[in-house]
Amino acid sequence: MTLFHFGNCIALAYFPYFIVYKCSGLSEYSAFWRCVKAGATYLVTQLSKEFLKSTVDIADLVGLHLVMTRIARKGELKVLVAGVGWGTMELAVTRVVPLWVGARGVEFDWKYIQMSFDANVSLIQYISTATLVWLWSRNDLQKSLLPIVMVFMVLTCYRPLLIEVLSHALGIQSWSLLLLNTFVTGSIGIVALQLYLTLATDEEARS
Amino acid sequence: MLENASDFLELFKSFPVSISVLLVVPIALLSGHGSPVMAAHEFPVFRMQQFDLQQTLKGSRSSLVNMEARPLTADMLTRRCVVTRLSDLTIERFKEAIQTLGAGAMLILLPKNTSLTSLEQMQEWQQLERDLLTLEVPVAVYFAYEDKELAEIYEDIKTAINTDQAGSAFEALLGVASTSGHQMVVNVGEAKEIKDITITSLQGRLAGMGVDEQLPTIGVVTHYDTFGVAPSLAFGSDDNGSGVVALLELARLFSRLYADSRMQAKYNLVFFLSGGGKFNYQGTKRWLEENLDNPETSVLSEVDFVLCLDSISNTDNLFLHVSKPPKEGTPAFELVKVAEAFFKEINFSMIHKKINLAEETLSWEHERFSLHTQRLPAGTLSHYAEPTVLGRSSIFDVRNAHSDQKLERNIGFIAEVLVRHIFNLTTKGYPRNMKVFSGSMAIDSHFVKTWMDYLGGQARGAQLFNKNHPFLSGLEQSLAKFVKEVKKFSAKADRRDPEFMFYDKPETTMFAYRVKPAIFDLFLAVGIASYLGLFYLAVMVSLKLIKTLC
Numbered sequence: 107m108t109l110f111h112f113g114n115c116i117a118l119a120y121f122p123y124f125i126v127y128k129c130s131g132l133s134e135y136s137a138f139w140r141c142v143k144a145g146a147t148y149l150v151t152q153l154s155k156e157f158l159k160s161t162v163d164i165a166d167l168v169g170l171h172l173v174m175t176r177i178a179r180k181g182e183l184k185v186l187v188a189g190v191g192w193g194t195m196e197l198a199v200t201r202v203v204p205l206w207v208g209a210r211g212v213e214f215d216w217k218y219i220q221m222s223f224d225a226n227v228s229l230i231q232y233i234s235t236a237t238l239v240w241l242w243s244r245n246d247l248q249k250s251l252l253p254i255v256m257v258f259m260v261l262t263c264y265r266p267l268l269i270e271v272l273s274h275a276l277g278i279q280s281w282s283l284l285l286l287n288t289f290v291t292g293s294i295g296i297v298a299l300q301l302y303l304t305l306a307t308d309e310e311a312r313s
Numbered sequence: 314m315l316e317n318a319s320d321f322l323e324l325f326k327s328f329p330v331s332i333s334v335l336l337v338v339p340i341a342l343l344s345g346h347g348s349p350v351m352a353a354h355e356f357p358v359f360r361m362q363q364f365d366l367q368q369t370l371k372g373s374r375s376s377l378v379n380m381e382a383r384p385l386t387a388d389m390l391t392r393r394c395v396v397t398r399l400s401d402l403t404i405e406r407f408k409e410a411i412q413t414l415g416a417g418a419m420l421i422l423l424p425k426n427t428s429l430t431s432l433e434q435m436q437e438w439q440q441l442e443r444d445l446l447t448l449e450v451p452v453a454v455y456f457a458y459e460d461k462e463l464a465e466i467y468e469d470i471k472t473a474i475n476t477d478q479a480g481s482a483f484e485a486l487l488g489v490a491s492t493s494g495h496q497m498v499v500n501v502g503e504a505k506e507i508k509d510i511t512i513t514s515l516q517g518r519l520a521g522m523g524v525d526e527q528l529p530t531i532g533v534v535t536h537y538d539t540f541g542v543a544p545s546l547a548f549g550s551d552d553n554g555s556g557v558v559a560l561l562e563l564a565r566l567f568s569r570l571y572a573d574s575r576m577q578a579k580y581n582l583v584f585f586l587s588g589g590g591k592f593n594y595q596g597t598k599r600w601l602e603e604n605l606d607n608p609e610t611s612v613l614s615e616v617d618f619v620l621c622l623d624s625i626s627n628t629d630n631l632f633l634h635v636s637k638p639p640k641e642g643t644p645a646f647e648l649v650k651v652a653e654a655f656f657k658e659i660n661f662s663m664i665h666k667k668i669n670l671a672e673e674t675l676s677w678e679h680e681r682f683s684l685h686t687q688r689l690p691a692g693t694l695s696h697y698a699e700p701t702v703l704g705r706s707s708i709f710d711v712r713n714a715h716s717d718q719k720l721e722r723n724i725g726f727i728a729e730v731l732v733r734h735i736f737n738l739t740t741k742g743y744p745r746n747m748k749v750f751s752g753s754m755a756i757d758s759h760f761v762k763t764w765m766d767y768l769g770g771q772a773r774g775a776q777l778f779n780k781n782h783p784f785l786s787g788l789e790q791s792l793a794k795f796v797k798e799v800k801k802f803s804a805k806a807d808r809r810d811p812e813f814m815f816y817d818k819p820e821t822t823m824f825a826y827r828v829k830p831a832i833f834d835l836f837l838a839v840g841i842a843s844y845l846g847l848f849y850l851a852v853m854v855s856l857k858l859i860k861t862l863c
Binding site for chain 1: 353493496498826827828829837848859862
């Protein structure tokens with residue numbers, strides 16, 4: 107409304123705090139800086155909460171790693187089994203119901219086609235994630251490549267967040283968003299493939 | 314197969330975690346993306362009239378729509394729902410679309426605001442409305458007020474290249490990919506006749522001073538129902554909200570007069586709010602029969618005159634329509650003489666028109682009384698000179714606050730004429746231009762305005778009111794505040810040979826879904842197949858490449 111109204115609201119919200127500070131005797135102990143510190147701790151706590159929320163996706167990596175340690179097969183098979191199995195289940199759990207409900211409806215919308223394309227992108231993503239996790243667990247990986255693997259593993263975790271931020275910031279939606287998603291995932295995939303090939307050729311050379 | 318099964322069981326044994334998966338799946342299903350919201354546009358629609366009157370079927374005979382939308386200009390309309398603006402529609406094109414081209418339904422978009430519409434345009438619409446009402450249409454016809462979404466849909470279907478409009482197959486393919494059609498759906502079930510529909514009328518009375526049965530009676534009659542191309546759009550402000558308001562205000566004025574025993578005239582006043590006025594005055598007919606059958610309780614035993622009110626809130630003319638001019642010496646003649654002598658701003662005159670029995674319906678309400686076995690002297694007061702004039706019985710007869718002043722003046726005129734007649738003031742030498750109803754007894758502008766506002770917002774098609782409708786209860790209570798012996802009269806159609814029959818679903822909801830034709834899914838299937846082929850090739854090639862590289 108007006109600046110005056112804003113002033114009224116601020117006064118209503120904050121004056122009780124000020125009164126408590128003044129009347130409870132806090133001001134006499136010159137506790138001002140302590141209060142500021144308490145406030146700063148609040149900010150830090152909130153920020154770490156947000157960070158932890160996004161970090162929960164690291165559990166995916168642990169899960170994939172667990173799956174692969176239980177498969178006693180050759181490297182490439184491990185990776186494909188983990189990636190394809192994981193991705194198929196994800197598809198079944200998160201996309202079948204929306205497709206069943208939405209795509210059968212009378213109303214036509216391109217978003218169901220996009221959702222199906224997106225499932226293809228997810229397949230690439232899970233295979234590359236599995237590759238990266240496998241690479242990380244190898245002892246014979248060149249030490250110099252390990253940071254790259256780590257960085258890309260973190261990147262796969264934060265990929266949804268990254269794409270969301272980009273789409274909001276650039277106003278990308280629908281088909282362009284799908285394209286962006288494909289591009290980001292494809293890049294990660296090519297790097298993962300490159301790293302895998304390096305290791306495989308090394309192995310070949312050693313044997 | 315068995316091997317696989319044992320593998321599967323092995324998984325559960327060696328991997329107890331997987332059991333928890335069974336618990337997680339339903340939770341993930343529920344908390345996942347969830348069901349997407351259906352993006353259909355839904356809007357209220359008003360169905361065209363559907364009724365049978367004296368065995369003639371009229372109006373739209375269906376209520377079902379589940380068809381793709383097409384503009385009125387399309388060549389192919391078979392089993393399609395035509396969406397058109399009212400201003401683009403003509404009666405010829407309507408007939409052609411329904412009868413020749415076999416359109417399956419029609420949605421007519423009405424402008425939201427008609428206050429700025431030119432007079433010619435309005436007359437064109439009213440003529441179209443009148444013409445539509447002469448037809449019996451086999452398909453559903455709906456009306457809707459145009460809003461932003463409907464305007465978009467209308468533009469969409471006008472510009473879209475549909476499969477049956479495109480020049481070539483390629484053009485059609487491009488068309489379906491870039492634009493989409495609209496499926497219009499009303500799925501409330503077929504319209505059925507309303508069983509045991511009653512037409513309700515209200516009667517009230519102010520008893521005069523003296524021996525009740527010997528006193529002469531003046532009747533004031535007006536019908537409260539309205540008519541238009543769709544019953545739920547018929548707000549009928551002039552026809553006949555103005556009559557109802559006039560009757561209520563007259564009841565109020567005379568009740569105040571009669572409240573004082575010194576001011577009671579030797580006249581009974583009967584007020585009658587009739588139902589089914591737009592269906593050949595069914596309510597009035599029933600009332601007359603009832604009074605004739607029960608002469609001992611009849612309120613119509615010594616009738617001087619029955620004054621019917623029909624559309625009185627416009628122009629400076631007031632016509633008294635009669636079927637037979639009153640003879641000199643009768644009370645009716647005296648009444649007309651008083652009216653002619655009074656009030657210079659109003660051009661009052663009498664119009665004499667014989668009842669045409671060959672016509673399907675009566676022209677004016679007083680004809681019911683003139684046809685009565687006792688030939689009750691009656692006349693209808695209206696600002697219309699002709700019964701068939703455009704503007705009567707139209708959905709465009711909406712509330713216009715500018716006409717209130719004229720309505721008040723006309724109510725005043727009627728009140729003054731009646732009071733002069735029942736007290737015989739003219740022969741007693743009461744000054745001609747002096748008003749009886751002035752000062753604290755004057756017309757209450759607020760009362761008139763409030764009632765006109767209320768009636769103007771209430772659709773009053775006869776089929777909308779069952780016996781216990783709140784509107785009727787409200788009207789009954791309001792009438793009972795002023796006059797005594799308020800009674801309800803119900804007219805029911807005969808079971809075997811019904812004189813009138815109404816149908817339900819006057820108002821419902823329509824959905825507009827964005828759709829693509831079936832052919833589109835076929836194209837899409839081909840597209841997806843080729844994509845999958847490419848995908849297969851890509852996987853094969855890249856796997857081979859990786860093998861050779863390793």
